[in-house]
Amino acid sequence: MVTRNARIGLVLFGIYATCYAAFVLTNAFVADAMDATPFAGLNVAVLSGFALILLALVLALVYGFAADGEDAGSEREDTQ
Amino acid sequence: MIYDVSPLALAIFAAFVTVTLGISFYLGRSANSSAGYFAAHGQIPWFVNGIAFAGDYLSAASFLGICGMIAFYGYDGFLYSIGYLAGWIVALFVVAEPMRRLGKFTFADALNSRFQSRGIKIIAGISTLAVSIFYLIPQMVGAGVLVQPLLGLPHWVGVVLVGVVVILIVVSAGMVSTTWVQFLKGALLIIFSTILTVIVLNRGLTVTSPVDAAAASEASDALRTLGPLPAAEGTDGPTLRGPATELPGLTGETVVGPSDGWVGTPFVRTRNNASGRLTVWHPRETLEGKHFLDECQIVTRSLEGAELISGLPRAKQRDDGGALLRSVGSVSRLPDGAESTGPLGPLEYFRVLGQSEVRVWRNQRIAEDDGGISTVYYPKPTAGSQVLRPGEHPRFAGIRSGGWLDRLNFLSLMLALFAGTASLPHILIRYYTVKDESAARKSTIVGIACIGFFYVLTLYLGLGAMTSGALDVTDTNMSAPLLAKSVSDPLFAAISAIAFTTVLGTVSGLILASAGAVTHDLIDSFRSEPLSDDRKVAVAKVSSVVVGAIAVALGILFKDLNVSYLVGWAFSVAASANLPALVMLLFWPRVNRQGIIASIAVGMVSSLTWILLSADTYAKVYGLPAADAPMPFSQPGLVTIPLAFLTLVVVSLLTPPHELPDQAISS
Numbered sequence: 001m002v003t004r005n006a007r008i009g010l011v012l013f014g015i016y017a018t019c020y021a022a023f024v025l026t027n028a029f030v031a032d033a034m035d036a037t038p039f040a041g042l043n044v045a046v047l048s049g050f051a052l053i054l055l056a057l058v059l060a061l062v063y064g065f066a067a068d069g070e071d072a073g074s075e076r077e078d079t080q
Numbered sequence: 081m082i083y084d085v086s087p088l089a090l091a092i093f094a095a096f097v098t099v100t101l102g103i104s105f106y107l108g109r110s111a112n113s114s115a116g117y118f119a120a121h122g123q124i125p126w127f128v129n130g131i132a133f134a135g136d137y138l139s140a141a142s143f144l145g146i147c148g149m150i151a152f153y154g155y156d157g158f159l160y161s162i163g164y165l166a167g168w169i170v171a172l173f174v175v176a177e178p179m180r181r182l183g184k185f186t187f188a189d190a191l192n193s194r195f196q197s198r199g200i201k202i203i204a205g206i207s208t209l210a211v212s213i214f215y216l217i218p219q220m221v222g223a224g225v226l227v228q229p230l231l232g233l234p235h236w237v238g239v240v241l242v243g244v245v246v247i248l249i250v251v252s253a254g255m256v257s258t259t260w261v262q263f264l265k266g267a268l269l270i271i272f273s274t275i276l277t278v279i280v281l282n283r284g285l286t287v288t289s290p291v292d293a294a295a296a297s298e299a300s301d302a303l304r305t306l307g308p309l310p311a312a313e314g315t316d317g318p319t320l321r322g323p324a325t326e327l328p329g330l331t332g333e334t335v336v337g338p339s340d341g342w343v344g345t346p347f348v349r350t351r352n353n354a355s356g357r358l359t360v361w362h363p364r365e366t367l368e369g370k371h372f373l374d375e376c377q378i379v380t381r382s383l384e385g386a387e388l389i390s391g392l393p394r395a396k397q398r399d400d401g402g403a404l405l406r407s408v409g410s411v412s413r414l415p416d417g418a419e420s421t422g423p424l425g426p427l428e429y430f431r432v433l434g435q436s437e438v439r440v441w442r443n444q445r446i447a448e449d450d451g452g453i454s455t456v457y458y459p460k461p462t463a464g465s466q467v468l469r470p471g472e473h474p475r476f477a478g479i480r481s482g483g484w485l486d487r488l489n490f491l492s493l494m495l496a497l498f499a500g501t502a503s504l505p506h507i508l509i510r511y512y513t514v515k516d517e518s519a520a521r522k523s524t525i526v527g528i529a530c531i532g533f534f535y536v537l538t539l540y541l542g543l544g545a546m547t548s549g550a551l552d553v554t555d556t557n558m559s560a561p562l563l564a565k566s567v568s569d570p571l572f573a574a575i576s577a578i579a580f581t582t583v584l585g586t587v588s589g590l591i592l593a594s595a596g597a598v599t600h601d602l603i604d605s606f607r608s609e610p611l612s613d614d615r616k617v618a619v620a621k622v623s624s625v626v627v628g629a630i631a632v633a634l635g636i637l638f639k640d641l642n643v644s645y646l647v648g649w650a651f652s653v654a655a656s657a658n659l660p661a662l663v664m665l666l667f668w669p670r671v672n673r674q675g676i677i678a679s680i681a682v683g684m685v686s687s688l689t690w691i692l693l694s695a696d697t698y699a700k701v702y703g704l705p706a707a708d709a710p711m712p713f714s715q716p717g718l719v720t721i722p723l724a725f726l727t728l729v730v731v732s733l734l735t736p737p738h739e740l741p742d743q744a745i746s747s
Contacts, residue, residue, distance in 0.1 A: 005521075006666070009173035016169045017498075023162070024494045027470050028487040031479045034469045041431035045155055045469045049162050049539075053532045056169050060525045063172065067521060 005067045012059045019055060023048055089230055089573035096577045097245055100264065100584065104249045104257035117254035117617045118185040118596050119512040124259050126519040130526020132259045133510060135266025137164075137501075137527070138534055139586035140222030140557075143269065143579055145644040146535075148556035150542020151409070151563075152440065154467030156476045157542055160644070161535035163494050167501025168531060170659075172524045175502045178666050179511040180520040186593075187508045188601040191661055195673040195738060198605045203680045205601030207657040208505040210684060211650050212594045213630070215504070216587060218646035220635025223583045225557050230576045236636045242580075243632035246587045250595070250624045254617075255513055258588040265585040268578050270530055273537045276560075276575070279567055280544030281429060284421040285436060288410035288549055290375065294329035303406055303459075306330055306361065307372030327373070333359065341447040347456060348373065351391070357403060358391030362458040374459050377405055377553055382452040407562070409551035412461050413437040429540070436464040438546060441553050457553040467546070489713035493648065496717030500651030503658035506589035509596060587631070591624050598623040648715070649691055656683035656720040664728050675732030683724030690716035 026033055026048075034045040115122070124132070142164065149157030183189035188204030220239050227238025249257050293304035310328055325335050333350040336358070342349070348361045361373035380388040387394060388403075395402030414421060415435040424432060439459045446454045466472065471480040478486020501507065511520050545551060545559040550566035552558050561579060565572035599620040604610045611619060638646070660683060661676045691697060694714040695706040 005177060009177075013169060013173035016166070016173075020166050020169075020494075020498060024491060027159070027494075028479055028490050031469075031471055035465065037434070040427060041434065042427060043430075043434060043465065043468055046430050046539075049155075049158055050536065052162050053165055053536055056165055057529055057532050059169065060172055060528045064522065064525045067518075 008063060008066050012063055016055060016059055019052060023052060088570055089576060092570070092573040093230065093577040093580065096581050097584075100261050100581060101245065101248060103260050103264070104252050107256045107260060113613055113617065115185075116256065117620055118509070118592070118600065120255040120259055122513060122515045124513040126514050126523040127526055128259070128263050129510065129514050129519070129523035131266045131530060132262040132513075133266075133507070133523060133527030134270065134530035134534065135262030135264070135582075135585045136510060136589045137507060137531060137586075138266065138269055138582065139647075140219055140226075140579065140583050141644050141647040142534070142538070143273075143582055144222060144226070144557040144560060145647070146538050147542045147545060147560040147563075148558070149473065149644065150539060151545035151551060151559035152556050153473040154440075154543070154546070155470050155539075156473035158535075158539050159470055159476070159494070160497065161538050163497025164501065165528070165532050165535050166498045168524070168528045170499065171502035171507065172521070172528060174666070175508070175662060176511060176520045176524045177517040179508055179662075180514070180517045183512060185509070185512055185600050186596040187505050187658065187662075188597070190508075191665060191676060194665070195676070197673040197677075199677045200673055201601045201605045203677050204658075204661075205597040205605070207653075207680050207684050208597035208601065209594055210688070211503075211654045211657070212505055212590045212597070213627075213634070214646065214650040214653060215506070216590050216594075216627075216631040217634045217638050218644070218650075219583050219587050219590070220631050221639055221646070222557065223580065223587075224635060224639055225555070226561070226576060226580050226583070229558060230561075230573075230580075235639050239632050239635040239639075242583055242587060243628050243635075246584055246591060247625050247628040249584070249588050250591050250628070251621045254620070255509075255592060258585075258592055259510075259513055261581070261588060262585040265578070265581045266530060269582060270534055270537075272571075272575055272578055273534060273541060276564055276567070276571070277537045277540045277544070280540055280548075280563070281426060282423045283544075284424045285411050285414060285429075285432060285547055286420040287412065287414055287418075289412070293373075293375070301404075301406065303377075303408070304359075304375045305372055306375075308370040309373065327361075339449045341449065341454070345444065345446060345456075347376065347446075347458070355401070356391060360456050360458075362456075364461065376456050376458040377408075378454055378456050379405070379554060380448065380452050380454040382450065405553060407550045408439070408441050408457075408459070408553055409546050409549050410439045411436055411547050412439045426540070429543070430468060433464040433543060433547075434468050437461050438464055438467055440467065440546065441551070443553070455554075467543075485713045488718060489715050492713065492715035492718035495721065496648070496652040496655050496715060499655035499659050499717065499721060503654035503662070504650075505597070505654070505658070506586070506593040509593050510589070591627050591631070594627040595620045595623040598627070652691065652715060652717050652720070653684060653687045655717055656687040656724050658683070660721065660724040660728055664725070668729075668732075670732055670737065671728065672732050672735060672738040674735040675728040678731040679724045679728035682727040683720060686723055687716045687720040690720060 035043055037043045039047065146157045146160050179190050182193040187208055188201045191204050192200045220242060223242035224235035224238035227233055227241060228235055249261060290305040291302045293306040296304050306327060306329055326333065327335060327350060330350065332354060333352050336349040336351050346363055350359050350361065358378065360376040360378045362376050364372045364374055378390055389405060390403040392401065392403040395404050413436055415432060421432055440462050441457050442460050443455050443457045446456060448454055471477055476490065479490050514520050514523055541560050541563060545563040548563050548566045550562040552562060561572060561576045564575040599616055603619060657680050661679045664671045665676065690711055693709060694711045695709040696714040698704045698709040699706040
């Protein structure tokens, strides 16, 4: 039932969910960390926000290239 | 401020609506089967569908709500952008292809593909209707909010206008015209937002100061600052209370003594002896220890509902003795004492803003002696660095200083945004309009690119509006269009018209999802035989009209409610009701129909109940004290989403496993 695409999808999803969770938890519990300006005078809040948006696109493109063109359209589901 | 009804705005607006309707009728000729009406024959090209995703998804809440929130509070609005976009990752990696593979027209189809159960269709249909209607209300309210200043018409006219146009679109060609409207609107929204962002960056930041009250002329309408105030005798600094009848340096105005509601507030009031105009002043101390008084704005609503601005009735035209609100939003200090920065690069913008000081506006409500309520809008100089980090907005302030419950509330909201996108029925049905899973995948990727890009722009638009001097203190939703107005009137007209078609696009999708739920899921389930194809389309059109009418009525009824708040409701209910069932269907073989039905029902009811009993609803909808609300925090997601998952697992395990299709004719 879990196709190749679905497996790739889950891995990529896991990567993103971890990054998102890190972002959200930092904001919830260590909000002051967001003020630091590590790079080019930009603070962590803006940098991480942009990074998450960019990561979404990058992962989406990776998925686009890695996924099968003809997917499980012909795979019948096995109900167990 | 007076929103002049500009004929140009009207013309552009009418043009947009006409073109949209034209496309609709033209395409409507071919959509007479249910496959055509609900799913556009599955023939929408993936690239078009991708942009239509953006046009469907980026509703008033995104464009107006988020930019407005950023314009007034800074980074916090951007948290919504991040959460909304993250939800698309769930959609792409978990839901997109299976949805396309499993279903025909609606979300209930996909859920039901294995079980052929009436119960599933009914509960999923109800869930779709509930979420869609919750999502519809803020869109309709938003339409009224937009039309009021743009066309000078009352709120209900905007709502009715949207309702009528959308009903025409949806009834004429269903999904085909809806898709093309969303495609058009998505493209325009992104193009014009890009143009506006480039203008914001090119403009850079400029210091604007209020006028010195001592030197201000009578005729000037600009906001004033009084000071530096001289120290009173025997004290270290100026006293603002005391027997003074006049403020030093301010001639022609008499100090109004504090009445009950005003005692204990920092404000001082003066009344102009000649015009009767009331001015409220807010004290400010600079780093050097000098004291100033900044002019505020005040709107008073009496018990009977009459509205006064600065103690005078609202001016209908200039110089008629009335008063207006002034536009606000400025930079009070730039790094190195510069007056203006000139054009800034995209990253440079944040760097410079972070080292500047911005004048943001907050408000405070004060009860007047005669039963009326005054809202005072006062300027608050804030460090740029504070505006660029989370925690400024009252809803998010808890992450900096609050206790556990505030943090849980925040986590709950971010979880609902993450899980909600992939559960929204009007997004899910868009998967049926492309021809196969590969197209579903590619169109989602295009959608993510467009939506992600747009959300990056919202940060620039919001901050640009914050420093543009064009904000309306009473209406955060108008921030992005007003930013455009500060550039030029034609741009304002275009952006407002686009914002309006934004509402059209999303509302069409929602009504179509609702019509599908009513016709394909609910009515078909209660009949012994499904409707014939043309009857189905006819019934769908009638349902569209009915749902549209209900949406109009609710939009008028809820007109004072905060738009983004309602959208949050819809996300929480969708995520709790729909996502657990969908995810488990895809990844857990032991799931059965009872589990799915229970999960959707529990998710929907628990999240709705939680919301209706939450502090936010108590305060804003019922008008009761927030402290009385039984729920510990306002966002249910953190509790109700796992609850729905748990229900599904427990019920599936407690009931017999699903039998193979040819053995079960379940009902």
